[in-house]
Amino acid sequence: MNVRRSAALAAAAVALGAAASPAVAAPSPSPSAIPAKAEGLFGKQDPTYDGVWRQSLALTALATAKAEVPRPAVDWLVGQQCADGAYAAFRAKPGADCGAKDKVDSNSTAAAVQAFVAVGGHRAEAEKSLDWLKSTQNADGGWSYNPGGASDANSTSVVAGALAAMGEEPGSVTSEKGQSPFDALRALALKCGAKPAEGAAFAYQPDPKSKKLVANDDATAAAVTAALGHGFVVSGPGEDGEGGKYACHAPKDVGDAARNGAAHLASAVAKTGHLMSAMPGAKDQPDVGNTADTVVALTAAGLTGQARKPLAWLEENGARWAGQTGPAAWAQLVLTAEATGTDAHDFGGTDLVAKLAAEGPADASAAPTPSAEGEQKNADDGADGDGISPWWMVGVGAFVGIGIGFLVSGRNKKRSQL
Template identity: 55%
Template sequence: MNVRRRSSAAALAAIAVIGAAAAPAVAADPSSSPSAPAPRSSGLYGTTDPQYDGVWRQSLALLAQDTVGVSPSPAAVDWLTGQQCDSGAFAPFRADPAKACDAKTMVDTNSTAAAVQALWAVGGRGDVVEDALAWLKSVQNKDGGWGYTPGGPSDANSTSVVIGALTAAGTDPEKIEKGGKSPYDALLTFALPCAEKDGAGAFAFQPDKDGKLLANADATAAGVLGALGKGLVTEAGEKAGDAACTDAAKPTREQAAANGAAYLTGAVAEDGHLKSALGGSADQPDYGNTADAVVALAAQGGADKAAEPLAWLKENAAKWAKESGPAAYAQLIFAARATGTDPRAFGGTDLVAELNATGPSPRGSEARDTATTTDQAVEEKDEKDDSGFGVWWFVGVCLVFGIGIGFLLSGRNKKQQP
């Protein structure tokens, strides 16, 4: 998921058009951070400044490792759990975890929801997960959704990534209501009708200042997964027929997901990938959002539906991932998982080895012994069951992620997609 850059008070208006933080999906750590590299011994994945994406990229890295049967380093898991505030929330990064969070600590729903998915997957941190889920429920908006920051207006990306956290931890999002509204109720308000001339079937990030919904491919990829009740990691869904947008007076969430998939299919049809424009430059490939689209298309209609953008990623994404860091490798691993593709031979790249090399070595051997994987998974599940805004900061997030990286910090390009 991308966040586009702007600064100053005028930036907030620009952000409404160019980008804003949310899920998602889906992000990678910026490669051009001016800060000194983070010490590898800290347990953190990636070497760029973690100020705006530390928890996000760490969560995606751990989740991707677990997805392919790699046991993450205990130091890496400890780093992530140590970032949690007493409230249960997570901020993008806390330089001094020993210092208690206060009103100035900018916690957010995306970092928290990503951490839930990662820590639930690796197991043994049930108390951390429970506290995080309790906090997410406490900041749910009256429309049933979530914004990036507590109390902020709901958006498609943030609502979707929280839905993913709820379902990953075994909670039915439909039963988590505020004001009689569920997360699905909120999410469907961002779906464009099929009669819309531009962007039929897509999801918008949020209504613009005039209340109009503008199609957004990034929000659509997140919205498809959210409407299906899926998290960042999912497998291919049942095969579906040719994508087509179908209007209904009140579409079900499954129909909204199918409509969103139809929009994504059209968006990647010409070039095999999604596009983004940054700072007035010409359209360019959007690798991260294309990876998110692969996951969404496969989850909604089967792996065949994602074949074209998947092939494009295999051929073109290796350099992007190397430059962008651990979360980029994780996004590609999620795309491989959703399509039944071997992540250790992804267009000639071993995504697993490359991801592992960005942080502390996995526990024991790289992969778990196949014979013990099932037993260990059961043990880890038992452990889980036993466990019970400042404007300038927001602009800072947008500045860092605006470098051009691709569900979750997960902001998305809000300009209307072709």
């Protein structure tokens, strides 16, 4: 889940055939006055390209950290939903009907589902959105950012996370050709290289010209997290706990491919503790958002030892980045802290939760969130809860128009229920 870069840069990357990023939505090109209809929205930046994405991340992070969730913010997200359950990145004039100008997308819709799961009380809206997502599944089992496009790892991952958050097994949600999201992700996994310890990455999509798979760290972090059954919320280390290292091998299933991807990410951050960005035309620089995605992915895979160095780097550098980027970035750091068991109220000396909450609407009347007791009741009878729940993402990076989003999306190991 990756918050960064201007929408203009993101659009250029898409136009050039560059792989897009997962995790938090791209920040707005410039801050501008938020329309009156946007009251309740997190952040003061222009929401045109990332309104629903950043709102969903913010709500998910606050609920996961067991912080107060502003009711106006939840109401804003509900109001952005189209009659068929789909979401566009932002609608200045929300209402029941969506027209041709409302470019609905899988990333915003899947992010909203995960937010509704985290805060509770809106199962009907979440189910409607999930039904729309299922109706736009590609024949290969995956999803594109906008319906009708070729499947990509980031979009497929954020939708898989939404499915898991709603208690569905992504591997059992199949297209008319019998393909699941996990089939689509596995098809984007690269083969092991000459050095097994370095693992094997995932591609965002096959290269449009050569049709070859090109390693992409954004897509890899998203795919690893989703393939291991998570999305925005990862609640602690995976099966290997403090486990050591994975050696890359030909995958028998998507779980093997995810572990190969985790080994690749561990190798990528082993030296410096962070990833580098490589947007076309831009100078390479440390990539905070994708480093956060990587920490979450390594944690989900159980490679907690390899996650320590990049986590420490994030504690040192994350707050300045988030302060410049906005609410989705603060949310991403909160979810990273929650995934790793780090104190989100003292992350390198910064209270991430307070920073995120300060980006929200002034009216902080709390929205109901599912309690632990409510979670169990919901699991038993499907009723709506009324307390609070846990987790974490990736991100997703949402892009303009046909832009791409991350994410990776997910589910709480103790699956939070609506």
